[in-house]
Amino acid sequence: MGEEKILQNALPSDPVSILGSLGSVQVKDGTLRMLKTRAEVKAKSETLDVYALAVPAQYSSRILNTVRAVVPDLNTIDIQHIKRVAKYDFLTIHVLNKFSMASGYSDANGNQFDTLENIRYIVVCPVSSITEGILSNALSSQPPFSDSGFPLVLVTLPVPAYAPTSSEQADEWSVQYWPISYKNTNPYGPHPSMVLHNEAEIVKSSGAALTLAECVANEAYENGSSLPIGCVIVDRTDKVEKVVAIAADARWQSQGSKEGAGNVMVHAVQRAISLVAQKRLRAEQLKQDALHSKHGSLSQEQPSCSKNSSVFLDYPIGDIERRVHSLDNIAAGGYLCTDLDIYITHEPCVMCSMAILHSRFRRIVFQRRMPLTGGMIADSGLKYGIFWRPAELNWKMLAWIWEPIEVEDNSLDIADQFHV
Ligand SMILES: [Zn+2]
Structure with missing residues (x-):
């Protein structure tokens, strides 16, 4: 028995095999x-009103210094x-x-103040920082507004309240609002380099893992007791890729008819997590x-792993x-699914999403959106975004x-009326 188990450990159990x-x-x-x-989605949708003005280039620094003097808390406002x-x-x-001067800058007599190429447009400060009256008084006492008669036109504009999370988003916002800079970071989600690193680890076999999830989904569906939903759990923690559990939906298995929501405790995700728990217990017993x-020592009667x-x-x-x-291909111990990866044919329902999060999975990949029941997507459907919190x-x-x-x-x- 022991030798057989050891041989099973050596069998390749990656998704392709x-x-x-x-x-x-x-x-x-x-x-x-x-x-x-969810934080990214929130950041994406919020804007902030700012004052902006136009000024000849040589006065830009002077104007910014004046603003710093009259808006003392400007440095604490994150508009970098x-x-x-x-x-x-x-x-x-x-x-x-909005500046009413798009074609050039001239006074009432038609005298040209400056060429358009030499004009700079400045975001002054958020509207919430100072009243327009106080700001206008402070600026109009400074050149070029005070002496040359260059018109002071304070414009109010909406700009994105939070930093962009990708260069594409920065480009999009620059067209929609105002020129935006991107600093290759993401304060509202995983750092871009972390995403790239993780994608490099999983991209090769994700297609195979999802194909496998579909195989088990179809197998169970044909048997008639489930929706065509499948789940595959992969362990990559020791650099050898292993499928450690695979499970299909079985919501109608015990009731014998395809009516209602069925047994919600046997959604594919719940069953796959249970199978991991069973395997970990079995691994512990094999170790003993x-x-x-x-x-x-004499072989003793071991207690049963658990009651199915x-x-x-x-x-x-x-x-x-x-x-x-x-296959005995998972280590004993460890907290349930810590650092394992889960693949599902469909976006998991809210209950399964919480089970995934609390089981401490490292990564989740799914294929089909479930707008009425899904718990993962943050920018449409239920908008829960139950990951990266x-x-x-703390996960x-x-x-x-x-x-x-x-x-x-x-x-x-x-149909989207079903929970996954
Ligand atoms: Zn579910």
Whole structure:
């Protein structure tokens, strides 16, 4: 028995090998797209009103110094992502039009003050920092407004309240609002370099893992007791990629008819997590067995790992599930799913999303959005964004949606009234 278990440990159990053992199944090809965190979505939608003005270039520093003097808390306001001084050719026409001087700067007699190329447009400060009257008085006492009669036109503009989280977002905002700078960082989610590093680790086999999830989903669906939803859990913690659990939805298994929501405790995610727990217990028992055998102690009757439950269906029920469950390829101990990766055919429901978060998974990848029930996506549907919550939930799980390169058949598209 012991030798057999050791041999099973040596079997390759990466997603591609498991798929290979199931026969000729074509592996999906696609791309990973990191989900926006809830904080990112919030940051994206908020704007801040600022004062802006136009001035000949040689007066830019003087004006900024005057503003610093009259708005003492300016340095504490985080508007560093906004380019304070911009040339006209970096502004869009709808912004230039607000200054009523888009075509040039001249006085009432038609005398040209300056060429447009030499004019600078300045974001002065947030509107909330100072009243327009006080600001206007302070500025109009300074050249060029005080002596040359250069018109002081204070314009109020909306600008993004928070820094952009990608260069694409900075470009988009620069067209929509005002020139914005991007500092290759993301204060509202994982740092871009962390995302790249993690994607490099998982991108190669994510298609195979999701194909495997579809295989188990189809197997269970054909058996008639579930929706076509599948889940695969992968362990990459020791650099060898191993599928440690695979489970299908089984919501109608015990009731015998496809009515209502069925048993919510046997959604694919809940069952897959239970199977990991079973395997960890079994690994612990094998460790104890090996220890007894090494010390020559008499084989003792070991306590049963656990009692399988017909409510939680925490045992393999299909051929694919059994195949993976028979492999002793996970370490004993460790907190449930710490640092494991989870792949699901569909966005998990809110309950399963919380189970994923609390089981301490490292990464989640799913393919199909579930706008009415899904708990992961933050910018549409229910908008919960239950991942990457370092402040509230002390966990930094990363989440991606998988987008297939080729248009797929829609056999796994299920009605959104069902919870996953
Ligand atoms: Zn669920």
